[in-house]
Amino acid sequence: MSLSNAGAIANQSLGAISSQISLVSRNIAGASTTGYAAKTSLLSTNASGGVDVNGVARATSLALFQNALQATSGQAASSALSSGLDQLDQLYGLSTSTATDTSSSRSPAALVAALSSALQSYSASPSDLTTAQSVLTAAQSLAQSLNDGSTAVQNMRAQADGDIATAVDDINSLLGQFQKANAAIVSGTQTGRDVSALEDQRDELLNKLSADIGVRTITRANNDMVIYTDSGATLFETTARNVSFTATAGYSASTVGSSVYVDGVPVTGADAAMPIQSGKLQGLTQLRDVVAPQFQNQLDELARGLIVSFAETDQTGGGASAPGLFTYSDATDVPSVGIIPGLAGQITVNANADPTKGGSLDRLRDGGISDPGNSAFDYNATGDAGYTDRINQLITALSTPQDFDTTAGVGTNQSVADYASSSIGWLEAQRQQASSSASYQETLVSQTSQALSNATGVNLDDQMSQMLDLENAYSASAKLLAAVDAMYKALFQAL
Incomplete structure (x- = not known):
């Protein structure tokens, strides 16, 4: 080997080692940055025996990265659903009580039990206005619980609708940022520039995007990436697709929320052609x-059941019936089996039994609540102060099976008391399932993120060890270069 070749090799070695030292320093600096992947120099031996730096390699694991995206999407969906159900739990105080513990629970099931207990006490003292007032108060509390529940449900739906709108705006913003990063990566790849930092940025955008909507990706030539929803709708291919949603101003029991569209294709709602499976959007629309x-x-069915149970019938045998203690807006008759949207928000205690509104507590015992001016609905025609038949009839009605609409999902042919308990049991089961799923998904996110970090992240111990090796190599190359320089000097002196 000639001195000129030896000098060139030593000089190239110094340049390559300097490049590697710079990259190791960059790794150490990025170790605490979320989404940073370890970088290494690509080296090759050239024709003269020296070393060339051919670019920068970025640590990747496609399988682990896809798993991390899926875990993030699943956790976001479960968390959105769990958070909404927790609001109802807090309304009724279910997590701090049993369904029938009236001391702490405000659930309809507990208040139905409280009303039944008040009626039993009233039956033992039918002339006692204090016990009669207890029945009225229990009925008012039960009606208010249904009113509050209906309001809370619709407020929760409206809040979810607003959160969907926010998530859609976030998705469009992230897709716009992704488009810029992806274009820079494709351009840089074509010209041979280092695009590893841009790839870190692109992956971090994908991670944020997956929290809003489940995604799948494929990578094409020149490091060009395409994004699909987990249902197959195209979110990004060269350019970002538009994600659209029209928010609904207010919600009632009969309101149907708008769908989310990806490039004109519905991906949420009953008419979704390609329904998404995960992400915050999926959890919010499920809620x-x-x-x-x-x-x-x-x-609504529980409210209807109460109106039916406390309805008054024509005591002259005419067959007519009318809402009694429990009624609703513009009520003209007792509702038949079938869901009446929003009835729980309308149910109220009949003013004819409320002394503060011109009514009489005695009508709880005697009947005539539905129409005080019509003697046909008077059960206690003689005005007996010890009359208990009507009170006992109401007690029995609360535990007598009746038909409920099966589409409500908690069965049919149950008593009002059993139906209320079944409904609260259904709600608690849904809440606990969502909470367990959210906890599991959170653990999964932690584990997959850790696995991805272990595979692609920066190990500081390794980097420091590499730094020492590179410093030693740099010193050796410098000594070689110094030796070549000394030989040149000796040669020149000899000449």
């Missing part, structure tokens, strides 16, 4: 369009 409406149906 808004499925779980909350089903619980609303149960509340």
Whole structure:
């Protein structure tokens, strides 16, 4: 080997080692940065025996990265659903009580039990106005619980609708940022530039995007990436697709929320051609369009069951019936089997039994609540102060099976008391399932993120060890270069 070749090789070695030292320093600096992947120099031996730096390699694991995206999407969906159900739990105080513990629970099931207990006490003292007032108060509390539940359900749906709108805006923003990063990566790959930092940025955008909507990706020539939803709709291919949603101003029991569209294709809602399977959007639409409406149906059916149980009938044998203690807006008759949207929000205690509104507590015992001016609905025609038949009839009615609409999802042919318990049991089961799923998905996110970090992240011990090796190599190359320089000097002196 000639001195000139030896000098060139030593000089190239110094340049390559300097490049590697710079990259190791960059890795150490990025070790604490979320989404940073370890970088290494690509080296090759050239024709003269020296070393060339051919670019920068970025640590990747496609399988682990896809698993991390899926875990993030699943956790976001479960968390959105669990958070909404927790609101209803807090409304009724279910997590701090049993369904029938009236001391701490405000659930309809507990208040139905409280009303039954008040009626039993009233039956023992039918002339006692204090016990009669207890019945009225229990009935008012039960009606208010149904009103509050209906309001909470619709507020929760409206909040979910607003959160969907926010998530859609976030998705469009992330797709716009992704388009810029992807274009720079494709351009840099074509020209041979180092695009590893841009790839870190692109992956971090994907991770944020997956929290809003489940995604799948494929990588094409020149490091060009395409994004699909987990249902197959195209979110990004060269350019970002538009994700659109029209928010609904207010919600009632009969309101149907709008769908989310990806490039004109519905991906949420009953008419979704390609329904998404995960992400915050999926969890929010599940809460808004499925779980909350089903619980609303149960509340509406419970309200109807109470109106039926406390209805008054024509005591002259005419067969007519009318809402009694429990009634609703513009009521003209007792509702038949079938869900009446929003009935739980309308049910109220009849003013004819409320002394503060011009009514009389005695009508709880005697009847005539539906129409005080019509003696046909008077059960205690003689005005007996010890009359208990009507009170006992009401007690029995609360435990007598009646038909409920099966679409509410908690069965049919149950008593009002059993139906209320079944509904609260259904809600708690849904909440616990969502909470367990959210906890599991959170653990899964932690584990997959850790596995990805172990495979692609920066190990500081390794990097420091590499730094020492590179410093030693740099010193050796410098000594070689110094030796070549000394030989040149000796040669020149000899000449």
